[in-house]
Amino acid sequence: MTAIQINSVEKSYKGFKALKGVSLTIEQGEFFGLLGPNGAGKTTLISTIAGLIRPDVGSVQIHGHDVVTDFREARKKLGVVPQELVFDPFFTVRETLRLQSGYFGIKNNDKWIDEVMENLDLTNKADVNMRALSGGMKRRVLVAQALVHKPPVIVLDEPTAGVDVELRQTLWKFISRLNREGGHTVVLTTHYLEEAQAMCQRVAMLKSGQVVALDTMSALLRRVSGSQLIVHLKSGDLPQDLRHLVSHDEHGNSNGTGNKYSLRVNDYAEVEPILARLRESGAVIDEMQLQQADLEDIFIQIMEKGAL
Amino acid sequence: MSIVSVGFRTLFYKEMLRFWKVATQTIAAPILTAMLYLLIFGHVLEGRVEVYPGVNYTAFLVPGLVMMSVLQNAFANSSSSLIQSKITGNLVFILLPPLSHWEILLAYVSASVVRGLAVGAGVFAITAWFAHLSFAAPLWIIVFAIMGAAILGTLGVIAGIWADKFDQLAAFQNFLIMPATFLAGVFYSIHSLPRFWQAVSHFNPFFYMIDGFRHGFFGQSDISPWTSLAIVSAFFAVLAAVAINLLRGGYKLRH
Numbered sequence: 001m002t003a004i005q006i007n008s009v010e011k012s013y014k015g016f017k018a019l020k021g022v023s024l025t026i027e028q029g030e031f032f033g034l035l036g037p038n039g040a041g042k043t044t045l046i047s048t049i050a051g052l053i054r055p056d057v058g059s060v061q062i063h064g065h066d067v068v069t070d071f072r073e074a075r076k077k078l079g080v081v082p083q084e085l086v087f088d089p090f091f092t093v094r095e096t097l098r099l100q101s102g103y104f105g106i107k108n109n110d111k112w113i114d115e116v117m118e119n120l121d122l123t124n125k126a127d128v129n130m131r132a133l134s135g136g137m138k139r140r141v142l143v144a145q146a147l148v149h150k151p152p153v154i155v156l157d158e159p160t161a162g163v164d165v166e167l168r169q170t171l172w173k174f175i176s177r178l179n180r181e182g183g184h185t186v187v188l189t190t191h192y193l194e195e196a197q198a199m200c201q202r203v204a205m206l207k208s209g210q211v212v213a214l215d216t217m218s219a220l221l222r223r224v225s226g227s228q229l230i231v232h233l234k235s236g237d238l239p240q241d242l243r244h245l246v247s248h249d250e251h252g253n254s255n256g257t258g259n260k261y262s263l264r265v266n267d268y269a270e271v272e273p274i275l276a277r278l279r280e281s282g283a284v285i286d287e288m289q290l291q292q293a294d295l296e297d298i299f300i301q302i303m304e305k306g307a308l
Numbered sequence: 309m310s311i312v313s314v315g316f317r318t319l320f321y322k323e324m325l326r327f328w329k330v331a332t333q334t335i336a337a338p339i340l341t342a343m344l345y346l347l348i349f350g351h352v353l354e355g356r357v358e359v360y361p362g363v364n365y366t367a368f369l370v371p372g373l374v375m376m377s378v379l380q381n382a383f384a385n386s387s388s389s390l391i392q393s394k395i396t397g398n399l400v401f402i403l404l405p406p407l408s409h410w411e412i413l414l415a416y417v418s419a420s421v422v423r424g425l426a427v428g429a430g431v432f433a434i435t436a437w438f439a440h441l442s443f444a445a446p447l448w449i450i451v452f453a454i455m456g457a458a459i460l461g462t463l464g465v466i467a468g469i470w471a472d473k474f475d476q477l478a479a480f481q482n483f484l485i486m487p488a489t490f491l492a493g494v495f496y497s498i499h500s501l502p503r504f505w506q507a508v509s510h511f512n513p514f515f516y517m518i519d520g521f522r523h524g525f526f527g528q529s530d531i532s533p534w535t536s537l538a539i540v541s542a543f544f545a546v547l548a549a550v551a552i553n554l555l556r557g558g559y560k561l562r563h
Binding site for chain 1 (some may be wrong): 317319321322325326328397400403404407408562563
């Protein structure tokens with residue numbers, strides 16, 4: 001079943017094209033990452049999915065319901081955690097969550113509200129006014145508000161921006177459980193690429209309002225050929241015939257000076273011949289490390305080159 | 309769509325809770341203001357002005373002050389709630405759920421009516437001590453109080469959606485609502501005005517609300533309460549249509 005269908009969405013603001021024909025299909029049960037630098041169009045796209053922004057061209061459906069023409073059904077299926085830390089200063093945490101349940105047509109929802117608060121470590125703040133909460137606690141309430149109606153599709157717009165490690169762990173534990181056990185679709189935007197790499201099964205990268213990469217996490221990681229062999233020499237020098245492998249040295253130069261080098265290797269089989277050549281040249285290795293390519297490497301390459 | 313849906317009831321309850329939690333500011337303060345008007349104007353003009361035969365000035369003034377409080381507070385409720393939510397960003401909690409345009413409008417307007425009537429009842433309870441009042445046609449009192457509050461609540465929704473900043477809302481209140489209320493016959497009968505200004509007053513919808521409301525107390529008014537009701541109802545229908553279209557089109561709410 002398709003959770004979110006985005007068809008050729010375009011959106012402009014006073015001549016600036018924030019989205020240039022974005023199309024995506026996200027299936028039910030996926031943990032999907034939406035990545036890109038600031039200004040790439042992630043929040044505009046999420047706001048379009050949420051119905052807060054109306055596209056100039058194209059359409060968005062949640063579980064087959066158009067977010068503009070059939071907005072009531074579409075919104076029932078969707079829970080959104082906005083990026084901005086917003087709250088209503090008149091109410092306590094429990095009042096806030098009860099009101100949000102009611103807006104979605106759910107009354108007597110205290111059992112689920114208690115469970116959500118428990119899972120987000122909010123129980124002891126239930127009767128505290130929103131104004132009195134720390135930023136991290138307010139962020140937890142925003143997440144809880146998005147979950148009060150048990151939406152099958154959850155969209156989190158940078159939910160861990162500026163929050164401590166404890167909240168990140170609490171949040172991801174709960175969201176992962178909802179995805180794994182409840183089959184909820186999760187769409188995530190984040191600047192913490194290690195989070196995206198750990199959580200997301202599939203990723204779309206946006207640049208200047210366009211999708212420049214869309215693939216599974218494993219396929220994306222495979223796209224970057226090889227790893228980095230980092231060697232720190234105690235004595236001796238890097239032989240000339242290995243210098244073409246240097247991606248950068250300790251000074252960030254690619255011509256290989258100093259005694260610490262990052263060498264490109266395509267697979268593990270290439271490591272031993274390099275070590276043998278170093279021994280043969282008389283160089284003595286002080287420290288050595290084999291570093292796998294990660295999402296950050298891929299992200300940087302895609303954003304620099306446009307595509308891999 | 310049922311107007312008693314859970315969504316409507318929740319938003320209505322939230323709007324009620326919002327003004328109730330700051331009742332000193334939203335209910336007690338306007339009651340005190342109205343009482344000061346009565347004490348000052350009543351003291352200065354009592355015995356010097358007789359607007360209707362057999363009705364002293366303080367008694368004449370009470371319904372006008374009650375209605376003025378109803379109108380101003382109904383407007384303040386919906387407009388301030390919307391502008392605060394827009395500026396602080398928490399309006400998103402109303403925009404993300406599956407609330408219909410009618411549910412949103414009716415909830416904001418209903419809460420405005422409740423606040424307007426609560427303040428009006430408070431003003432009446434206090435000011436009634438200073439004047440002997442009759443209740444010639446109580447049904448008209450109720451009808452015009454509810455209609456007046458609903459109209460101003462709807463105007464508050466329109467102003468709250470339109471305004472981007474607090475000073476724009478203040479301008480709406482100070483340059484439109486306040487003059488229209490004061491020039492609608494709160495402190496006088498329009499029959500005491502020169503002919504030209506009497507004619508101008510007939511273009512002010514607030515005049516019909518106050519005149520019809522006053523008729524409920526004294527059984528006397530500048531024009532027939534039925535005419536006032538027809539004009540007030542038509543004005544409400546136009547404003548409701550404008551408000552619902554703003555909500556449906558997402559004007560300044562959904563970009």
